[in-house]
Amino acid sequence: MKRVLLMNMPFAEVVYPSLALGLFKTRLQNEGIPCNVEYLNILFAEMVGWENYSTIGQMTALFAGEQMFAHALFGDYIPDDTQYYTDVVLKVSLDMQYRLQQMKTQVIPFLQYCLERIPWYSYDVIGFTSLFEQNLPSLALAYQVKCHFPNKIIVFGGANCEDIMGLTMHRCFPFIDYVCSGEADDTFPELVKRFTYGHPIHDLPGLVYRYKGESIYTGDAPKIHDLDSLPFPNYDEYYQRLRNSSLPLGVNPYLLLETSRGCWWGEKRKCTFCGLNGKNIKFRSKSAPRIIDEILHLIQRYRQYNINFIQVVDNVLNPRYFDDVLPEIANMNLDVRFFLEVRPTLQKHQIKILSDAGVTHIQAGIENLSTHILKLMRKGTSSLQNIQLLKWCKQYGILVDWNMIFGFPDEVPEDYARCLELANILTHLNPPTVSGPLRMDRFSHNFDNADVLGFINLRPLRNYKYLYPFDEDTLRDLVYYFDYDYQEKNNNGGFYFPLTKQVCDWKSRQDQLYSQSVNDQLMVYDSRPVAASTQIVLNGIRRYIYEYCDRIRSIKQIKRLLKESHRVNLSEHQIEMILDEYVGKKLMVKENNLYLSLAIMTYTPEFEIRKTKTATSF
Numbered sequence: 115m116k117r118v119l120l121m122n123m124p125f126a127e128v129v130y131p132s133l134a135l136g137l138f139k140t141r142l143q144n145e146g147i148p149c150n151v152e153y154l155n156i157l158f159a160e161m162v163g164w165e166n167y168s169t170i171g172q173m174t175a176l177f178a179g180e181q182m183f184a185h186a187l188f189g190d191y192i193p194d195d196t197q198y199y200t201d202v203v204l205k206v207s208l209d210m211q212y213r214l215q216q217m218k219t220q221v222i223p224f225l226q227y228c229l230e231r232i233p234w235y236s237y238d239v240i241g242f243t244s245l246f247e248q249n250l251p252s253l254a255l256a257y258q259v260k261c262h263f264p265n266k267i268i269v270f271g272g273a274n275c276e277d278i279m280g281l282t283m284h285r286c287f288p289f290i291d292y293v294c295s296g297e298a299d300d301t302f303p304e305l306v307k308r309f310t311y312g313h314p315i316h317d318l319p320g321l322v323y324r325y326k327g328e329s330i331y332t333g334d335a336p337k338i339h340d341l342d343s344l345p346f347p348n349y350d351e352y353y354q355r356l357r358n359s360s361l362p363l364g365v366n367p368y369l370l371l372e373t374s375r376g377c378w379w380g381e382k383r384k385c386t387f388c389g390l391n392g393k394n395i396k397f398r399s400k401s402a403p404r405i406i407d408e409i410l411h412l413i414q415r416y417r418q419y420n421i422n423f424i425q426v427v428d429n430v431l432n433p434r435y436f437d438d439v440l441p442e443i444a445n446m447n448l449d450v451r452f453f454l455e456v457r458p459t460l461q462k463h464q465i466k467i468l469s470d471a472g473v474t475h476i477q478a479g480i481e482n483l484s485t486h487i488l489k490l491m492r493k494g495t496s497s498l499q500n501i502q503l504l505k506w507c508k509q510y511g512i513l514v515d516w517n518m519i520f521g522f523p524d525e526v527p528e529d530y531a532r533c534l535e536l537a538n539i540l541t542h543l544n545p546p547t548v549s550g551p552l553r554m555d556r557f558s559h560n561f562d563n564a565d566v567l568g569f570i571n572l573r574p575l576r577n578y579k580y581l582y583p584f585d586e587d588t589l590r591d592l593v594y595y596f597d598y599d600y601q602e603k604n605n606n607g608g609f610y611f612p613l614t615k616q617v618c619d620w621k622s623r624q625d626q627l628y629s630q631s632v633n634d635q636l637m638v639y640d641s642r643p644v645a646a647s648t649q650i651v652l653n654g655i656r657r658y659i660y661e662y663c664d665r666i667r668s669i670k671q672i673k674r675l676l677k678e679s680h681r682v683n684l685s686e687h688q689i690e691m692i693l694d695e696y697v698g699k700k701l702m703v704k705e706n707n708l709y710l711s712l713a714i715m716t717y718t719p720e721f722e723i724r725k726t727k728t729a730t731s732f
Contacts, residue, residue, distance in 0.1 A: 116267075116310045118142055118149040119237040122352075123244075123251040124158040125170050125179035128361065133370045133427060134243050134272065136347025141303050144345060147310075151351045152232060154255070158224050160360050162217040169213070170247075176204055177577045179247040182218050184581050186225060187254040191583035198580040225258055234259065239267045239306055244274035250581060253287060260289035267291050267309065271298045274594070276392040279556070282591040284322040284329040286584065293322035296335035297375075297394060299344065337394060341375065342404040346411050353419045368423035369412050373439070374399035377429045379457060379494065385481075386491045386567070387519065389555030389594070390429055402438035409443070413450065426454035430479070436464050444470040455479065458495050458503045462665060465503070469510035478503055480516035480546075483536045484529040485705060490522040492559070497532070498666045498710050501703060504543040509714050514544040518617060520610065521552035523568025523600060527607020534609050537616040539700050541642050542627040542714070545620040549613075554596040561596065571599040627701075629660075629713040636660060638701065638713050646699040655682055659692055661719040663702060663711040669693070672709075679721065 120139065122132045135151050142149040159167035170179045184192050195215070199206040206214070234240075240259055242252040256268050271294035275283060280295035292315075294301050301320040308315050315323055320335020338344065347370070356367055378397035380388065400408075413421065431454050432439075443452075444467070453475040456468075468476070480500045482488055488495055500516075507514045518533065554561055554572065564572050574589040575597050582589060625642040636652040638660075652660055655676065662675055669686045676682040676689075693709050696702035702711050 115145075115147045116238040116306050117236060118147055118239045118241060118306060119232070119234075120149065120151045120241045120243070121252065121255070122151065122153045122155055123242065123248045123255065124155045124183075125167070125247040125251065126155040126245065127171065128156055128159050128164075128167065128356070129365060130368050130370050130425060131347075131349040131352035132243055133347055133372055134245075136349045136352075136370070137299065137345060138241070138302060139348040139351075140345035141299065142306065143348070145303055145307065147303065147306055150237075153352050153355045154224075154228060156355050156359050156361070157227070158220070158251075161220045161224055164361050164365060166213060166217050170217075173210075174247065176206065177247065177581060178206075178214055180250040180581050181577075182214065183221055183250040183254045185218075186221050187250060187257060188583050193580055201576075201580075203576055221254075225255055228255055229258055229262055234263045234266060237266070239269060239309065241269045241271065241302065244270055244272040246273070248272070249274050257287070257289050269294060269302070269305070271295075271302060273392075276557070278591045279594065281322050281329055281331045282588065284324070286588065286592065288324075291324070294320055294335070295322060295331070296320045296392070297337055298335060299338050301335050334393060337396065337398070338375070339398055341372075341398050341400045344372075344400075346408055347372075349412075349416065353416055357419065366423070367419060367421065368425055369416065369421050371405075371409065371412065371424050371426050372400075372428065373405050373426060373435070374428045374430075374432050378432070379430060383492050383494060384559055385479075385493055386522070386559040387481075387552055387555065389558040389561065392557045397432075399432040399434075402435070402442065405435075405439050406442055406446075409448070409450075410446075413448065422449065423451045423453070426452060429455060431456045436467050440467050440471040440473075443472065448472065451475070453477075458493075458500050460503060460506075462506050465506045465510050465512065469512055473512060475513045475515065476507065477515040478507075480504070480514070481519050483518070483533045483540075484525075487520070487522055487525055487529050490524055491519070496705065497536070498703065498705050498708055501536070501540065501543070501712075502666055502710055504540070505710075505712065505714060508543055509716075515547045516544070518546040518549035519552055520550070520606070521604060523602070523604070525604055525606070527605055527609060530606045530609035530613055534613045534616060536703070537613060537620055538644055539642070539703065539712070541620050541623045541625040541644075542712075545623075546617060549617045554598050556594045556596070564598065565601075568601045569598045570601050572596050573598075627713050628716055631717045631719075640701070640713075642700070644700045646701075650699070650701070655680065655684070656692060658721075659689065660696065660701070660711050660713075661715075662721060663693075663709050664715060664719065666708050666710050668707050668709075675721070 120135045122135055139149050139151055181198055199211045242256055244252050259266055260268055268290050269292045270290050275293050275295050277295060280293040284290055284293045298320060301318060304318060305315060315321060319333050321332045323330055376391055376395050376397040380395045381397055451472050451474045454473060455477040458478045458480050481491060481493055483497050483500060485497045504514055560567055560569060573596060574586060574593050575595040578589055578593050627640045627642055630637045636657040638650040640648055658680060659672055662672060669689050672689050673686055676684055697704045701713060702709055
């Protein structure tokens with residue numbers, strides 16, 4: 115059998131292994147194909163220093179990691195560093211320029227060290243996975259390998275090779291022999307076997323190969339429909355390499371877990387800005403027993419490395435897992451924390467299930483606080499639902515990673531004004547991780563329907579001219595991110611910069627707004643700058659109304675509760691007066707005829723206890 119070496123290049127994260135390479139490692143070994151994995155991202159982090167390497171990971175918008183390797187591949191065919199650093203759009207600070215230059219001095223020694231240290235003669239096939247800012251580092255090393263070892267078979271795969279991008283990459287870089295495009299779980303192992311036995315490869319789907327100097331794409335790769343058939347990933351070389359590295363002891367590694375592929379929401383109505391999945395949007399997931407087996411296997415296999423955090427890489431959690439997987443994880447008492455991605459439409463009991471299972475961090479797909487903008491991006495959620503999720507996650511100790519995205523055609527000043535108002539009120543909740551303009555991604559609905567949606571003049575992102583010496587037409591087929599203009603100029607009413615400033619202030623605050631039940635009274639404590647009072651006491655009906663609005667309620671729902679549970683018959687006007695008082699004191703938010711209390715509950719109210727008992731009795 116052909117011997118395979120798989121490469122994980124900078125600037126992949128150092129704190130976790132490569133899922134793709136872990137899966138291939140097991141699959142190839144199961145097929146009797148010798149395989150090793152090199153984590154050269156760890157090597158480069160050692161050479162430039164952990165702090166510098168992790169800083170690059172926070173500068174993805176600048177493509178600083180890619181630009182660092184561009185000259186090693188293209189030389190003077192791309193603009194020099196001075197032009198890159200002083201570009202008015204990029205605005206690289208003097209301090210950062212110095213740090214980037216210091217790191218760049220290690221690029222050539224890094225490539226040379228790789229050539230000298232790795233026993234290339236022991237391998238026949240060299241596979242590179244390319245995700246995010248791994249493209250130019252991978253291309254730079256692949257070129258050197260081909261120059262020094264021309265008989266080695268160079269294969270590229272990963273998200274940067276999807277569809278037209280993979281075909282164009284193959285055309286642009288003759289030292290790449292093959293590109294695996296799409297889900298390569300079957301394609302790559304079969305390709306290696308055909309190399310071994312001399313079988314033809316022209317009918318292997320999901321492959322780009324060269325014939326008479328032309329790059330030929332064989333079409334879409336087959337999707338894996340039965341995810342339970344996938345092997346358990348093998349991360350041995352990652353953890354061994356990290357344990358023997360010179361990186362700080364504070365670099366705590368964690369595990370990656372895949373429970374599904376695709377997006378069940380995207381199948382129905384894909385968010386307009388999202389380019390994830392490419393052609394693989396169809397949602398597929400593993401069974402509950404398989405997930406539990408995989409978690410136990412990974413924890414047991416890597417227990418010696420003190421793993422206490424698992425990142426679930428799925429685009430969105432399968433709702434079915436609230437009934438089987440998550441309760442089972444909670445019952446096992448694994449002493450492991452989890453990160454996963456969810457829809458922001460979760461109910462409160464589901465968030466408690468997450469917390470009970472050890473989920474401490476989620477990405478929630480919130481994206482904005484304006485219902486109108488959320489409709490423009492086809493999120494299928496509302497402002498109040500997003501706030502409700504943030505509040506309940508705060509109650510159950512779950513950190514929420516979310517974005518505030520703007521720049522959709524047909525936005526109006528009222529959208530920005532509403533977001534600014536809420537950014538002033540919600541300072542006791544998790545602030546957005548990122549706030550800024552819409553990014554145009556390949557494969558997104560915005561990209562595919564730009565003219566219809568109000569975008570014009572789509573062109574490769576400005577940054578790419580500092581990375582590749584290709585014409586615009588070639589770049590258009592090679593890259594993932596794009597600049598754009600609007601058919602009609604967006605009007606933010608002057609609220610954009612005040613909003614940006616307020617979000618920055620929000621990130622620096624540690625405000626609190628919470629409620630406690632003391633005898634028959636509800637005590638509300640408020641340290642926000644907008645607080646009407648630092649302490650408010652609510653009694654009787656006023657308490658019940660505030661508690662009942664812990665989740666989104668209408669006046670009709672409140673009226674029915676008071677009548678059925680408390681035998682109080684208030685008119686809708688009387689209820690509205692109480693609700694509007696709470697809104698005026700910034701203790702509640704309102705949208706249309708719906709209301710939501712903002713205080714974090716530190717207890718379980720009576721109506722929730724009754725509801726739980728009723729559900730349990732069936």
